[in-house]
Structures are given as structure tokens and as C-alpha cells.
Amino acid sequence: MASILQDPGSFRDPLSKVFVGDGTVVRAFTEMGASDIDKVWKKKSIQRALESGDLISSTIVEPASVGLGAPWVSAMTHPLVPFISYPYEWTFSMLQDAAMLQLKITRAAVVDGVGVKDATPYNIQFIGSRAQFIDAGSFEVRKKGDPWYGYQQFCEMFLYPLMLQGYLGVGFQQMLRGSVNGISIDTMRKLLPSSLRHPRKGRFTHVVLHAAAQKRYADSNVDMKKQAAKSGLNAQVLDATMKKLESIVSSINLGDKTSTWSEYSERGHYIESSLDEKQKFVRDAVASAPRKQVWDIGCNDGIFSRIASAHSDYVVAMDADPLVIDRLYNTLKAEKNEKILPLYVDLTDSGGGVGWRGQERPGIFNRGKPDIVMALAVIHHMAITFHVPLASQLDMFRDLTPELIIEMPHADDPMVRKLLTNKRDGIHDDFNLEEFERLLNERFTVKSKMLLSSGTRTIFHAVRKG
Amino acid sequence: MFSYLDAATGSMINTAIAGGVAGLGVAVKMWSARIKSKITGKPMPDFDSSDEDDTASAHD
Structure with a gap:
């Protein structure tokens, strides 16, 4: 087997590590880790999670067969997740479904004598719209009286972000992107006031009491774990706790139901034939070669992602509006769609690597290699609203993808004129078709282009030069 | 054997x-x-933890 490299995000668990390479993922175990996983792997809870697909498919192999030696004594291989995404790129419904999956797996395990070491959304990935638990190394033998080690982490990385969005209408993504450890108990205690008009289920127990208990026992040097066991903190109690958490998580609703783009699509500007011809252009361009991965930037309701999906293995559909993506996710989930991954990504502020050495969770540009990128009805927003020059946008596309389908609204396009309404005269004079084509031709070779019948937009299919 | 998170x-x-x-x-x-x-x-008095589990039988 070709060489495999340790994943930079896999270092916290001393008993197992993840290696990636040659189209596969390998999880390797130390002697201690192997002893643990061997004891629990045949348990019903794990086998059922494997059968249902809640837990990633896992094949036990000899470490030597995948090119690993000491200290690894055992290993398993997993299929590659088509595109790794992080909770700060998920929407409310996605994080909620991930939280429910974490609780489902942990509950089934704990009553089966299996402990789950942690409770982080980074252990869950979406295959299209289906959540899947990918950390097969999270399981261990549960000793009598063991607490739920992941409880605090569950609160900080699942429950509090959902409460922030559902109870206060504040998006959690920026906070999760700011800290790989989530929202601390103390921070959440300060952020979330009580409300008589809108009772906030779970606040008193999991925020107020949790914060008080943490503060009260912060200086404790007592082995509370032993006392917890002696006091009867057993599997039934933990199961009851998680059952109540399931009830809380499922009861939290997404607050704001409208956003800038949720009730509006630029397609409103098109006459019907423009949309039809644009769809045909996109279909022809994507279908002109086999595609493993397509990125649809500014996907809105996903109409072009669906077209691309019919002619490719996998589509990553991104939009800078979380509500738009939340709706798309729920639609795809209802269809059981596993070929389109909806993500909340604002390319003008997508963030670089975060966590340890800035490499634990790489930025979006370092997580995938699209064969073709679609940027439809998006570059004028980045250019005029966010002041990212066209040249810089095209540099980014050139670095990102060998092929590009891109829509350029002309200076007299109604949306361009709207975006320019309150801008200082002259600062976007270079936003015009002639300048765009000059810049595009410097970096790409145009294979085909079409003036849409609206008369104010041109769409290009271009191939990177060199 | 051991979780890496503190309880x-x-x-x-x-x-x-x-x-x-x-x-x-x-x-x-x-x-x-x-x-x-x-x-x-x-x-606090010592507690002898063991590999013996304390699981419920309700979920099988």
C-alpha cells in the first residue's frame, strides 16, 4: 500500500489515531486501545450501528497490511468521506440531527456496557444529507460506575450552540469557528437569560445548575469518580439523562424563518427561457466529462446542484445564507439524498485552519479538489457587496479548479444596479463584461459562452490555462 | 480502558x-x-471499580 499519513486533526485520543492516504482511511490502535476495542466491537450496540449505517463501515485489518508498524497492533479501514465538513459549516437542523445521532449512539452503547469517550460533532460527518458517526475509536469498555465523560463536551459543542440559535436567534457558526471546543459553560450562563414569556427548556439544568456546579467544585481535588460510582451513578441514570437531553434537543426550534435570500431568488429577474437555457448550458458543461466532485457556490435552493448531481459523483452545495441551506438540507434529507452535501459557507469569510497549529481543522480550500466549480449569480455579490475584486476572485477559482462555469451579470443588470445603489460613484466602474472577459481569458480558456435571453447576463464554461 | 476527557x-x-x-x-x-x-x-471512602458492568437490560 502507498504511504499513509496521520491526519493532523487526530491526536487527542492517545489510544488510537487516524491515517489517510491512497483512497482510504485507517484507524490504528495501540495495544491498550486494541484490547479495549476488541472487547466491545462485537457488542450489539456497535453491530447494530454498523448495520444501520449510523456508524461508518469498518473493516478490521492487520496494521502491516496498510503500511503501519509499532506502536500500532490493530487497525481498521473505513471508506473515505466524500467531503469533510465541520459543525460551523452546518445549519441548525444539521447540528440538531448530529446531536440526536450522538445521543442515540451513546445511549445504545452505555446500556450495552460500552462507554463512548467523547461527544464532539467533529466525530460526525454528513454523507450528502445523512449524518454518520465516523469515530470508531470512540468506544471503550464501560467500567461499573463510569460517568458520561462526554457530557460537558456535549453541552458545549451541541446543546449550547442549538440553544443559542433556537432561544436567542443567534447563529452558532461563528462561535464554533472561533473555538474548536465550542461554547463554554460559563459563557453560555452569561449569554442565556431566563424568559418567562418563552420558557427555555433545559436552561436551568444544563446551563444554570451546570455552571454553578462547575464553579462550586472547580477547586475539587477529590476523586469524585469513585464517589459517583458508590452513589449509584450507573448506566440507567446516564440513560435517563440522555433520554431527557434527546427531548430537549428535539424540542428546540430554529428561530428566524426568513433571511435576505430565503424568500428571494435572483431567478425572479429571469424570463422563463433564460432559466431553461441556463440549465441546459450547465447540464452540457458538467456532462461534458466524468466528474467526481462538483462545487456549487451560491447554490440557493440547489436547482443547479441537482443538475450537476445527475452527471457527477458528489456535489458540495454552498451558500452564504444559513436559512437557505437549512431548507435545502431538510429537502434533501426528506429525499434521502446522499449525493448533495449542503453547507453554510461564505467564501468571502470562510476561515482558515483552526485548532491546534491551525491544522486541526483545515480551511475549506484545503479539504477537497473539485473537478469543476459552478459560480452562478454570485460574483457580483462578492465584488460589489464584499469588495473582492474580480481579478482576485478569478485567481481563487484558478487555484481551486481546473474547470469553471461562471455567470457574469453586466453593468446594466437589475441586480447589479440594485447592489450599486448606495455605493460611491465610480468605485465599481471596472465591474463590466469587457473587463471580466479580459481577466477570465488571462487565466482560463473559454470553451463556450452564452448571452442569456434576459440580455443582461453572460454565462461561461472555461478551462484553466496551463 | 480510559477516556481521555476529564470528568x-x-x-x-x-x-x-x-x-x-x-x-x-x-x-x-x-x-x-x-x-x-x-x-x-x-x-472519601475508596470504591473498587471493576470491569463488571452495571448496564440495564431494557435495551437489547
């Missing part, structure tokens, strides 16, 4: 509280043992 005392007590009726008695016992230990200055 903070406050969080441990809270998991019991959050379990409702099933966990309240446990939380009170944990809390009172903690107080007793603080007042008397004596360490």
Missing part, C-alpha cells in the same frame, strides 16, 4: 441531576459525600 466534578453531579427522578438521589449522595469530606477533612 469534572461539577459535570458529574449535573449528569445525575439531569437524569431527573432516576438521578436525583445519586446527585444528593454525591453532593453530601463531597460536603462530608470537606467538613471532616477525611478522604
Whole structure:
């Protein structure tokens, strides 16, 4: 087997590590880790999670067969997740479904004598719209009286972000992107006031009491774990706790139901034939070669992602509006769609690597290699609203993808004129078709282009030069 | 064998509280043992944990 490299995000668990390479993922175990996983792997809870697909498919192999030696004594291989995404790129419904999956797996395990070491959304990935638990190394033998080690982490990385969005209408993504450890108990205690008009289920127990208990026992040097066991903190109690958490998580609703783009699509500007011809252009361009991965930037309701999906293995559909993506996710989930991954990504502020050495969770540009990128009805927003020059946008596309389908609204396009309404005269004079084509031709070779019948937009299919 | 996350005392007590009726008695016992230990200055009695599990049989 070709060489495999340790994943930079896999270092916290001393008993197992993840290696990636040659189209596969390998999880390797130390002697201690192997002893643990061997004891629990045949348990019903794990086998059922494997059968249902809640837990990633896992094949036990000899470490030597995948090119690993000491200290690894055992290993398993997993299929590659088509595109790794992080909770700060998920929407409310996605994080909620991930939280429910974490609780489902942990509950089934704990009553089966299996402990789950942690409770982080980074252990869950979406295959299209289906959540899947990918950390097969999270399981261990549960000793009598063991607490739920992941409880605090569950609160900080699942429950509090959902409460922030559902109870206060504040998006959690920026906070999760700011800290790989989530929202601390103390921070959440300060952020979330009580409300008589809108009772906030779970606040008193999991925020107020949790914060008080943490503060009260912060200086404790007592082995509370032993006392917890002696006091009867057993599997039934933990199961009851998680059952109540399931009830809380499922009861939290997404607050704001409208956003800038949720009730509006630029397609409103098109006459019907423009949309039809644009769809045909996109279909022809994507279908002109086999595609493993397509990125649809500014996907809105996903109409072009669906077209691309019919002619490719996998589509990553991104939009800078979380509500738009939340709706798309729920639609795809209802269809059981596993070929389109909806993500909340604002390319003008997508963030670089975060966590340890800035490499634990790489930025979006370092997580995938699209064969073709679609940027439809998006570059004028980045250019005029966010002041990212066209040249810089095209540099980014050139670095990102060998092929590009891109829509350029002309200076007299109604949306361009709207975006320019309150801008200082002259600062976007270079936003015009002639300048765009000059810049595009410097970096790409145009294979085909079409003036849409609206008369104010041109769409290009271009191939990177060199 | 061992989890790598710390089980903070406050969080441990809270998991019991959050379990409702099933966990309240446990939380009170944990809390009172903690107080007793603080007042008397004596360490809390040892507990022999083992690989024997304490699982419920309801979920199979």
C-alpha cells in the first residue's frame, strides 16, 4: 500500500489515531486501545450501528497490511468521506440531527456496557444529507460506575450552540469557528437569560445548575469518580439523562424563518427561457466529462446542484445564507439524498485552519479538489457587496479548479444596479463584461459562452490555462 | 480502558441531576459525600471499580 499519513486533526485520543492516504482511511490502535476495542466491537450496540449505517463501515485489518508498524497492533479501514465538513459549516437542523445521532449512539452503547469517550460533532460527518458517526475509536469498555465523560463536551459543542440559535436567534457558526471546543459553560450562563414569556427548556439544568456546579467544585481535588460510582451513578441514570437531553434537543426550534435570500431568488429577474437555457448550458458543461466532485457556490435552493448531481459523483452545495441551506438540507434529507452535501459557507469569510497549529481543522480550500466549480449569480455579490475584486476572485477559482462555469451579470443588470445603489460613484466602474472577459481569458480558456435571453447576463464554461 | 476527557466534578453531579427522578438521589449522595469530606477533612471512602458492568437490560 502507498504511504499513509496521520491526519493532523487526530491526536487527542492517545489510544488510537487516524491515517489517510491512497483512497482510504485507517484507524490504528495501540495495544491498550486494541484490547479495549476488541472487547466491545462485537457488542450489539456497535453491530447494530454498523448495520444501520449510523456508524461508518469498518473493516478490521492487520496494521502491516496498510503500511503501519509499532506502536500500532490493530487497525481498521473505513471508506473515505466524500467531503469533510465541520459543525460551523452546518445549519441548525444539521447540528440538531448530529446531536440526536450522538445521543442515540451513546445511549445504545452505555446500556450495552460500552462507554463512548467523547461527544464532539467533529466525530460526525454528513454523507450528502445523512449524518454518520465516523469515530470508531470512540468506544471503550464501560467500567461499573463510569460517568458520561462526554457530557460537558456535549453541552458545549451541541446543546449550547442549538440553544443559542433556537432561544436567542443567534447563529452558532461563528462561535464554533472561533473555538474548536465550542461554547463554554460559563459563557453560555452569561449569554442565556431566563424568559418567562418563552420558557427555555433545559436552561436551568444544563446551563444554570451546570455552571454553578462547575464553579462550586472547580477547586475539587477529590476523586469524585469513585464517589459517583458508590452513589449509584450507573448506566440507567446516564440513560435517563440522555433520554431527557434527546427531548430537549428535539424540542428546540430554529428561530428566524426568513433571511435576505430565503424568500428571494435572483431567478425572479429571469424570463422563463433564460432559466431553461441556463440549465441546459450547465447540464452540457458538467456532462461534458466524468466528474467526481462538483462545487456549487451560491447554490440557493440547489436547482443547479441537482443538475450537476445527475452527471457527477458528489456535489458540495454552498451558500452564504444559513436559512437557505437549512431548507435545502431538510429537502434533501426528506429525499434521502446522499449525493448533495449542503453547507453554510461564505467564501468571502470562510476561515482558515483552526485548532491546534491551525491544522486541526483545515480551511475549506484545503479539504477537497473539485473537478469543476459552478459560480452562478454570485460574483457580483462578492465584488460589489464584499469588495473582492474580480481579478482576485478569478485567481481563487484558478487555484481551486481546473474547470469553471461562471455567470457574469453586466453593468446594466437589475441586480447589479440594485447592489450599486448606495455605493460611491465610480468605485465599481471596472465591474463590466469587457473587463471580466479580459481577466477570465488571462487565466482560463473559454470553451463556450452564452448571452442569456434576459440580455443582461453572460454565462461561461472555461478551462484553466496551463 | 480510559477516556481521555476529564470528568469534572461539577459535570458529574449535573449528569445525575439531569437524569431527573432516576438521578436525583445519586446527585444528593454525591453532593453530601463531597460536603462530608470537606467538613471532616477525611478522604472519601475508596470504591473498587471493576470491569463488571452495571448496564440495564431494557435495551437489547
